[in-house]
Amino acid sequence: MATFGDFPPEQGGNERHTPAGDVSWERNVLRDLAFAAIKEQRAKRRWGYVFKAFILLYLVAFLILSFKPAGLKTVTDAHTALIDINGVIAADAEANADAVVTGIREAFDSETAKGLILRLNTPGGSPVQAGIINDEIRRLQKEKPDFPVYAVVQDVCASGGYYIAVAADEIYADKASIVGSIGVRMDSFGFTEAIEKIGVERRSLTAGENKAFLDPFLPMKAADVDHAHDMLDNIHQQFITVVKEGRGERLKDNDELFSGLFWSGEQALELGLIDGLASSSKVARELIGAEDIIDYTPRPNYLDRFAGKLGAVMANTITEKSTWSLQ
Template sequence: MTALTDGQIEAPKRPWYKRIFGNRGPVVPVVRLQGVISQDLKPGRLNIASVAPLLEKAFKIKKAPVVAIVVNSPGGSAVQSRLIAQRIRQLADQHEKKVLVFVEDAAASGGYFIATAGDEIIADPSSLVGSIGVIMASFGFVDAIARLGIDRRLYTAGKNKSTLDPFLPEKSEDVARIKQMELDIHEVFIDYVKSRRADKIKPADDEVYTGEFWTAKRGLAMGLVDSLGDLHGTLRERFGKDVTIKSIAPKKGLLQLPNFGLSAGGDIAGDLMAKIEDRQAWSRLGL
């Protein structure tokens, strides 16, 4: 077996009688986490409600030497990212199993938050990692409705209830308040990454926690990932050519329309908007 570097997980030795008489190789459950992270339950979105049952099923496979998680996400909800990462660690500790995270196209922002829940992060050299930052965006339509001659009437109780209303002029106090919220969320993100990888990340904080993202090849030198590789190649190297990769995926109901990515409720407009939002999230990474 190929020698492993410090911190890598090696396959357990098989009992002598199995080495003599032969048997099927070890089974490694694989959970694929792909898409934008959002509390929205629309198809293709990642959240604790949709992900938790898959993780629990994977960790219940007692004889599995490790649990593998494939992350392919541009990010999204900070809360859902933290909840998913936290559930991964809870299950890993409960079942005393190591977690290998594999990055495909991207583990950026919330996607990287989830990836750091792994004991090892293994990434394709051309994948994108990092983007440890927080972003909020909105639009302003004040001039537009004025040109259209529209008179908007807004009634609130609470002086800050209309914060960031797109039809009102932007107020400096609103911007300051939102900026503080971003800083608070960013601090949670930074603290979690440090709790998982503080001894591995090499550059200074003001180089890493800027919201910038890098290729995994560069991320390896920075300590954001542990090695370069892919799911099948790594598992065969670690656990032998007879390793069985067991995909843990959600059951497809009769009302699901996977070819079109539409929800069973028939909310075509909502599904279309979700697709546009997802496309925007990926486009920030140039993907």
Template sequence: MSDWPPKPFNQNTNQHNEPQANSGQEWQLLEKVVMASVTEQRRARRWGIFFKALTFLYLFIVILGVLRSCNNAGSDGVSTSSSSSHLAVVDIVGTIQSGGSKSVDSADTIKALRQAFAASGSKAIALNINSPGGSPVQSDEIWQEIRYLEKQHPDKKVYAVIGDMGASGAYYIASAANEIWVNPSSLVGSIGVIMPNYGVAGLAQKLGVEDRTMTSGENKDILSMTKPINPAQRTHVQAVLDDVHEHFINAVKEGRGARLKSNDPAIFSGLFWSGAQAVKIGIADRTGGIESLKRELKLDKTVNYTVQRNPLESVLGKMGAEFGQGFSETVTQQLQSQKQVSLQ
């Protein structure tokens, strides 16, 4: 009867605290086991990503090597076929700008021109032109190289053969040739410079759009679409365009010389003409195409020296740059993870 009456619950604390302490230790142990498992899974996942990335890099290098070997094989084919007499062709097709798989790039074009002039079998060089123009810088670089190579190889004439269009920067390049051949219906000329610009200040105000552009120079936001044009800025930009235009005019006059049959300032006003009209005013020499030029020169064969950029290789190149960045980040994260684990 000594156990009666039973003691209150709060008086039996020792008996209840023992199981609670044991339970807390078990939870701590379980938490450590779970965290260790999670850490191990993260580590395994990171290593998995690392090795997958390494495998992809290996495959990428193999594919890129195959593509380059194919391109090299194509180059060897050109050099082999260039030993016999032929008309060397360099394409000026598409917009003239730096980069892009379907544009005319000065670096690639200059490389092609040098190979065409250097080939022992090339008797003349034909610029196969079908372009609306583009960058005045790229155009001038090609023009300068043609003029230089003409002086280095006086025995090889350069013919600019214009197809559908030889306008603006494309005509800039054509003017460096010894002769310009056109189709009667070709569009030729457009000797001028343009800088498109639009003003939407009124529209922005109606839509409640506020321009918060900040600059550290009063003219840094020159030609801003959301602000009325400053007369002084307009004068400056016009002077820049006029200067570039003057370079264009001088290049044409130097290239064409006395063959320009008219002193009409309209020639340099940005107008374009048909091929037949171009011959009459002296910005072209005669009508004809690549085949008629071959017959004229009594050459049966053409060899195209244009640098052919493989679109797939261009895509892979961009992928490679992005992959390289991602691969570097993966390795960095892996190293940081290992460092954190070692510190723990």
């Protein structure tokens, strides 16, 4: 039986015949096809790397231009410094004392900043973090008394937020802002009945008769409650003292002022909790006299975060490439 390419001798064909079972030419064809496919995949992969590299360079350039560290300000014209205090005030939150104080110090150190606006939009938080910020503002004001500080409330300035605001020379808000909540709270839950219903046995070993203070899995003790109230009253009194020192005679005589209630901006003005109704732009323009506002708020370093993620991606890519080379 003739194979492909063979012709009988009488028709001028080649008299050589491929031995039966010789499929080397088929293997060669398959090998060539396989190598061609591999080369094509490698070429596509190289172009993919080039494309990704261009995208990466674009993103890096965008981040460098978009996120300028506060410490690299080169503003030489007169301006109003601005610090944003947003969200819950806590050590592990964006509105933490270290970050806020850093921005405030930079504003006070600026030779061209004519004043500082603390723009607050916070429900409160840690009395410790708020107290650190309040203390630092007062310290800097003594060192630079001609540098005015204004607090401007956006939607909410309650509890710890107001603790910070009273360090300012004056406080302004929108007529619909929420202001106040001069009080202290401690929250917990009680699970005593729940664990009894589901058959859970509470096991807690302590050294010290009060170490299991206000244990949520045990019935509340009258002595624990009394001690907690004493502690809260002490912190509340600290809060009241700070507010009175900051606001002075501007506060109106009202029995509910330090009860933990909050009011609208319009009501807060009547109670002496704020000094007027105004926005940040208005305060900068009409009170500080420098309409240009420069944001001194320390922001998270997105470039470092991006570099970290980029390093992880590159490491994974190198690992995958090494795996490919060993296969």
